[in-house]
Amino acid sequence: xxxxxxxxxxxxxxxxxxxxxxxxxxxxxxxxxxxxxxxxxxxxxxxxxxxxxxxxxxxxxxxxxxxxxxxxxxxxxxxxxxxxxxxxxxxxxxxxxxxxxxxxxxxxxxxxxxxxxxxxxxxxxxxxxxxxxxxxxxxxxxxxxxxxxxxxxxxxxxxxxxxxxxxxxxxxxxxxxxxxxxxxxxxxxxxxxxxxxxxxxxxxxxxxxxxxxxxxxxxxxxxxxxxxxxxxxxxxxxxxxxxxxxxxxxxxxxxxxxxxxxxxxxxxxxxxxxxxxxxxxxxxxxxxxxxxxxxxxxxxxxxxxxxxxxxxxxxxxxxxxxxxxxxxxxxxxxxxxxxxxxxxxxxxxxxxxxxxxxxxxxxxxxxxxxxxxxxxxxxxxxxxxxxxxxxxxxxxxxxxxxxxxxxxxxxxxxxxxxxxxxxxxxxxxxxxxxxxxxxxxxxxxxx
Amino acid sequence: xxxxxxxxxxxxxxxxxxxxxxxxxxxxxxxxxxxxxxxxxxxxxxxxxxxxxxxxxxxxxxxxxxxxxxxxxxxxxxxxxxxxxxxxx
Numbered sequence: 001x002x003x004x005x006x007x008x009x010x011x012x013x014x015x016x017x018x019x020x021x022x023x024x025x026x027x028x029x030x031x032x033x034x035x036x037x038x039x040x041x042x043x044x045x046x047x048x049x050x051x052x053x054x055x056x057x058x059x060x061x062x063x064x065x066x067x068x069x070x071x072x073x074x075x076x077x078x079x080x081x082x083x084x085x086x087x088x089x090x091x092x093x094x095x096x097x098x099x100x101x102x103x104x105x106x107x108x109x110x111x112x113x114x115x116x117x118x119x120x121x122x123x124x125x126x127x128x129x130x131x132x133x134x135x136x137x138x139x140x141x142x143x144x145x146x147x148x149x150x151x152x153x154x155x156x157x158x159x160x161x162x163x164x165x166x167x168x169x170x171x172x173x174x175x176x177x178x179x180x181x182x183x184x185x186x187x188x189x190x191x192x193x194x195x196x197x198x199x200x201x202x203x204x205x206x207x208x209x210x211x212x213x214x215x216x217x218x219x220x221x222x223x224x225x226x227x228x229x230x231x232x233x234x235x236x237x238x239x240x241x242x243x244x245x246x247x248x249x250x251x252x253x254x255x256x257x258x259x260x261x262x263x264x265x266x267x268x269x270x271x272x273x274x275x276x277x278x279x280x281x282x283x284x285x286x287x288x289x290x291x292x293x294x295x296x297x298x299x300x301x302x303x304x305x306x307x308x309x310x311x312x313x314x315x316x317x318x319x320x321x322x323x324x325x326x327x328x329x330x331x332x333x334x335x336x337x338x339x340x341x342x343x344x345x346x347x348x349x350x351x352x353x354x355x356x357x358x359x360x361x362x363x364x365x366x367x368x369x370x371x372x373x374x375x376x377x378x379x380x381x382x383x384x385x386x387x388x389x390x391x392x393x394x395x396x397x398x399x400x401x402x403x404x405x406x407x408x409x410x411x412x413x414x415x416x417x418x419x420x421x422x423x424x425x426x427x428x429x430x431x432x433x434x435x436x437x438x439x440x441x442x443x444x445x446x447x
Numbered sequence: 448x449x450x451x452x453x454x455x456x457x458x459x460x461x462x463x464x465x466x467x468x469x470x471x472x473x474x475x476x477x478x479x480x481x482x483x484x485x486x487x488x489x490x491x492x493x494x495x496x497x498x499x500x501x502x503x504x505x506x507x508x509x510x511x512x513x514x515x516x517x518x519x520x521x522x523x524x525x526x527x528x529x530x531x532x533x534x535x536x
Contacts, residue, residue, distance in 0.1 A: 041534075044530065044533075044534040045534060115523075119523075119526075119527075124535065125527055125530050126527045126528065126530045126531035126534075126535050127527070128523065128527050129520065129523055129524040129527050130527075133520070139475075140475045140476075140479060141473035141474075141475045141476060142473050142474060142475055143475065146475065147475055147478065147479050147483070150479055150483070151479075151483055153516065153519060153520070154483075154484075154487060156515075156519060157512055157515045157516050157519065158487065158490075158512075160511075160515045161508060161511050161512045161515060164511050164515075165508060165511070191507075192503070192507065196501070197501060197503075197504045199499050200499050200500060200501045200504045200505075201504060203493075203497060203498075203499055203500075204493075204494050204504065204505065204508055206493075207489070207490045207493030207494055207497060208490050210486070210489065210490065210493070211486035211487055211489055211490035212486070214485075214486040215483070215486040215487070219482065219483050219486070223483075224483065
């Protein structure tokens with residue numbers, strides 16, 4: 001089944017009309033964000049002592065926990081989002097064109113939240129910029145943290161440039177239907193616009209998409225982000241080149257889940273059933289299944305390697321991981337989700353939008369759990385069981401848990417603001433379908 | 448005379464070289480500016496050398512890119528200054 005054509009009026013409706021649902025969503029998100037900023041303010045006043053993070057080693061604690069786990073989780077969501085959009089442009093996956101911009105925005109929102117987590121995790125966040133920038137010429141030579149900062153900056157800027165170039169077309173062609181009070185913003189966005197640039201912009205965005213599709217999966221979440229852990233030789237729980245593909249599969253799984261949830265919310269709020277069709281959601285569900293399967297497969301690789309005849313340190317770390325109830329919960333959840341996805345893949349009657357959305361939410365819970373466990377368990381089981389007899393453990397405090405609600409609320413506010421500024425569905429997605437009189441089955445083939 | 452000179456010359460020839468490739472070319476230099484940067488360089492080259500192209504539009508793209516880098520780090524710096532004024536002043 002092909003995606004039904006929408007109208008340009010459909011995609012500008014969120015800008016022109018403000019429903020009660022919008023106000024409620026904004027109010028709830030703003031209240032949660034404010035509440036969390038008060039909690040964060042308390043953390044700034046008192047220091048990281050208000051969290052359950054503690055000194056490593058003889059201190060008996062883990063200095064990295066939920067904050068760093070959530071950082072990787074948000075980065076993962078961000079990385080997959082733009083990959084979806086770039087794939088639509090490079091590989092002609094027309095079915096997913098309506099969600100392409102949503103995926104780009106998810107990248108920007110999620111990456112901002114990841115950056116925020118770095119700030120939140122610092123004892124003195126006011127020193128962040130001055131401790132990174134002046135020392136950069138030296139730190140970039142050997143520090144994976146400096147590499148991380150570089151690639152995240154690059155990634156954010158490439159995505160924002162991509163978005164900045166593509167919205168010019170939409171804003172220019174819809175300008176007379178958009179509200180005048182946003183005139184200065186639209187003038188800035190379409191600065192120097194001429195219709196002859198359209199073909200050039202389309203090609204420039206293609207080049208950017210090409211760069212992004214290599215940079216994001218292979219070099220960022222499949223490379224630099226896992227190097228933060230896998231290059232540390234003293235932590236067997238983090239060790240190994242498998243962390244590259246493992247991080248990547250978790251990122252892609254989380255991102256597809258995020259796109260499904262966001263698209264579903266927009267479809268529900270704006271009656272976009274004809275734009276975000278069931279067929280599109282079913283396709284996304286299948287992708288969720290494929291990436292989820294790869295996630296599980298690489299976990300299995302690690303488990304088998306870790307328990308079969310691994311040196312003692314690696315085995316200790318792996319046994320600790322697989323006997324951890326939260327790990328069993330995370331992996332069990334992914335298995336249940338995959339059972340549903342497999343069932344709906346072989347029997348279409350098993351598919352329902354509600355089930356796919358629930359599967360996506362659970363998938364995000366599972367990937368977050370796995371990420372947080374990966375971070376602090378790696379620290380708690382170093383080589384030589386150095387701190388075996390030291391008492392202490394880690395479980396996130398309420399302050400840390402509240403940051404999850406706070407960042408989700410902030411990301412929600414980001415989307416609610418964007419919904420009022422420019423179309424979150426590309427004008428091309430509507431126009432192309434109007435122009436496209438090909439039989440519906442062609443789209444099935446292309447996707 | 449000659450053997451004495453040879454002896455003296457041999458004395459200044461290093462018997463072992465201390466060439467550490469890690470110091471000559473640290474990993475971050477080729478990983479970040481070589482490998483990781485490659486997709487970005489290709490995208491930029493595509494803008495300026497690929498077809499169709501238009502110098503004005505390519506320049507717009509580069510300006511947008513650089514403005515965003517500045518805005519990102521400038522915004523972050525401003526935020527950290529606000530945090531300093533409010534909590535560590």
